[in-house]
Amino acid sequence: MTDAYRFDRFVLDAGDRRLRRDGEVVELNARYFDALLLLVREAGRLVTKDRFLDEVWRGVPVTEEALTQCIRTLRRQLGDDAARPRFIETSPKHGYRFVARVERVEAARPGVASPGPAPSLSFRPAWAGALGGGAAGAIGGLAYGLAAVSPGMGAASAALVLVLLTMLVGLLGGGGVGLGLVLTARAPGPRWRWSLIGGALGGLVVGGLVELLGLDAFNLLLGQAPSDITGAGEGALLGGAVGFGAWLGLKLADPGSRLRATAPAAALGALAGAAIPLMNGRLMGGSLSALQAVFSNSRLSLDGLGRALGDDGFGRLAQALTGAAEGALFAAAVTAAMILARRKA
Numbered sequence: 001m002t003d004a005y006r007f008d009r010f011v012l013d014a015g016d017r018r019l020r021r022d023g024e025v026v027e028l029n030a031r032y033f034d035a036l037l038l039l040v041r042e043a044g045r046l047v048t049k050d051r052f053l054d055e056v057w058r059g060v061p062v063t064e065e066a067l068t069q070c071i072r073t074l075r076r077q078l079g080d081d082a083a084r085p086r087f088i089e090t091s092p093k094h095g096y097r098f099v100a101r102v103e104r105v106e107a108a109r110p111g112v113a114s115p116g117p118a119p120s121l122s123f124r125p126a127w128a129g130a131l132g133g134g135a136a137g138a139i140g141g142l143a144y145g146l147a148a149v150s151p152g153m154g155a156a157s158a159a160l161v162l163v164l165l166t167m168l169v170g171l172l173g174g175g176g177v178g179l180g181l182v183l184t185a186r187a188p189g190p191r192w193r194w195s196l197i198g199g200a201l202g203g204l205v206v207g208g209l210v211e212l213l214g215l216d217a218f219n220l221l222l223g224q225a226p227s228d229i230t231g232a233g234e235g236a237l238l239g240g241a242v243g244f245g246a247w248l249g250l251k252l253a254d255p256g257s258r259l260r261a262t263a264p265a266a267a268l269g270a271l272a273g274a275a276i277p278l279m280n281g282r283l284m285g286g287s288l289s290a291l292q293a294v295f296s297n298s299r300l301s302l303d304g305l306g307r308a309l310g311d312d313g314f315g316r317l318a319q320a321l322t323g324a325a326e327g328a329l330f331a332a333a334v335t336a337a338m339i340l341a342r343r344k345a
Contacts (some may be wrong), residue, residue: 005040007100008086009106010078012040019077024191026077035070039088039098048095071096084288125338126178132337133174134167140284141166147305148288158299166284169210169230174334176206177239181246182340192247199237199243207235226290234281238327241272242264246335261339266332273327277319285322289314 003014011020019026028036038046050271052067053059057277071088074080080087089097145159180202185217204337211231218225245268249261276283282290285302292300292314308315309321 003041004105005082006103007043011105012037028074028077032070032073036074039096040073041104043098043100043102046091046095046097051093053196054149072124074093123179123182124341126175126182126245127163128337128341129178129181129334130171130175132156132170132333132335133177133330135337136174136333137166137168137170137284137309138163138332140170142306144288146284148300148302150299150301152299155299162197162288162300169284170330170333172173172206172210173203173235173239173330174337176202176235178202178338179333180205180239192244195247196240196244199246200240202235203235203239203242204210204232205235207239208232210235224294225284226287226294228282229290230282230284231285234276234283237276237281238269238283241268242334244268245331248339249335262332262335265335266328269327269329269331270324271327273323273325273330274320275323276327277316277323281317283323283326285326286319289319 003016005012009022010026012018013020017033018028018034019028019036034194035052038052038055049064049067052070053062056070057066071090075082075085076089078087080088082088085099087098087100089099091097139300141163142159145162149155149159149162177199180198180200181195182198184198184201189192208231211229214229242265245265246261248268249264263316272285277286288300289302292302302318305322306312306318308316311318
């Protein structure tokens with residue numbers, strides 16, 4: 001029987017030479033696996049730098065930077081933070097210590113998955129995504145309110161209505177994307193694929209519902225509705241960008257600076273947001289422009305904003321530029337909220 005060690009949500013199988021988190025393999029090269037195995041076997045005790053060099057690098061001459069990079073990679077793969085370590089603690093100038101509680105377990109037989117705690121389905125990322133989306137919607141609504149609501153009596157209340165509307169749409173969109181990621185989190189296969197699919201499916205469903213209910217509400221209350229507002233297609237494209245961007249950012253970010261993971265999501269969100277108007281779709285700015293066209297006597301006018309962006313009115317260029325800003329803000333806010341929720345879990 002070979003050794004296997006369980007800690008937190010991980011199982012380290014010495015015989016199979018695999019590290020698994022909730023049954024899913026975590027990629028480590030052979031050298032870094034040996035370093036982690038040494039730490040885990042000596043859990044609670046200091047492992048000196050000299051011992052790492054002797055037992056992991058086996059006399060191969062390397063600099064201490066190689067060991068530093070090894071520990072940095074292990075922390076990233078474990079989701080650890082050097083400032084607040086849950087797994088690997090640094091003893092300055094001496095070495096490292098594995099500080100998590102380790103349980104020795106029987107290794108899995110060939111063809112049988114390694115033992116591990118049954119993962120529970122947490123909806124915390126969905127709630128966090130909703131809050132992040134709502135915050136992004138409120139910021140976007142405030143920006144449009146300041147730029148597009150005509151000044152005068154009733155301007156403040158009109159801007160408030162706009163903020164509440166965009167915040168509601170953001171709450172629904174962020175929650176839908178987060179829920180899609182939760183429901184596909186345990187699916188087999190590459191994580192990036194399911195992050196993209198989960199985000200896209202969540203955005204698709206919520207976008208379709210927002211469009212359907214929004215158009216019906218306008219027809220019911222006002223007797224007319226814009227020809228088109230943001231819907232399922234736009235939601236799917238932006239949700240997929242958020243899902244894939246969040247996966248990419250978490251893969252690349254150092255554990256001590258996880259919020260940097262929002263950068264890839266924001267970049268992909270901006271690309272998706274700019275592409276949607278160029279493909280005849282609409283985000284919030286385009287939807288408000290469609291409302292303006294139907295209700296010409298409203299206090300809402302985006303033409304001045306469009307001219308400030310170099311367009312003739314609020315045309316395709318202005319919609320692409322504001323769409324890029326909307327997409328970046330939404331993706332960054334939803335991703336940041338889900339990362340913070342994950343860190344506190």
